[in-house]
Amino acid sequence: MGQRHQEFLDAGARVFALSADDVPQNNAVAAKLALPFPILADPGRDNAITPLGFADENDPRQISRPSTLIVDPDGQKVFSVVGQDYADRPDEDALLEQVRKLGLQATSQDPPDIGDAEAGPKAMPYEGLYYYFSGAKFTALALRRRHRELGKEFTDDAKRYFQMVERYQEALTWVRDRRA
16 A cells, blocks of 8 residues: 555545554554554554454454445545455455546655654564565465365465465565555
């Protein structure tokens, strides 16, 4: 989303992330990934994450499932997608299509004001992300090949995951350039 932020602004949308982490951890993520939009904190998950149906009740880490909510200028929900689990991310092209359907004027958004930042205890350093994504990508490929007998739904899901992780790896180049 950070890499394509300007496309969302051009379509009339402002982007905000929402996390169950606290403000210093969100600031650390925003700084690490050079995000051009803010991350809102809902550490108790009771202000937005649970009421919006984003809470992952099956995850012991008490996190939110990757989700997207598009709200029109009148505050009405016009589109929502909630991932099945932490690895089920919405597709940026589909989100842009939904925003463009609203016919909004281009807008702008101030970059986040990154205050005190403190990485969480299990935070991965930026330098390790490419290798992490490489492992995830090739695991998906191996499982897809190994379990073709599970059918098209499984192999298609593994392929989508593989492609998503490739997009993340491509975005790391954008992050690196913004951090420089």
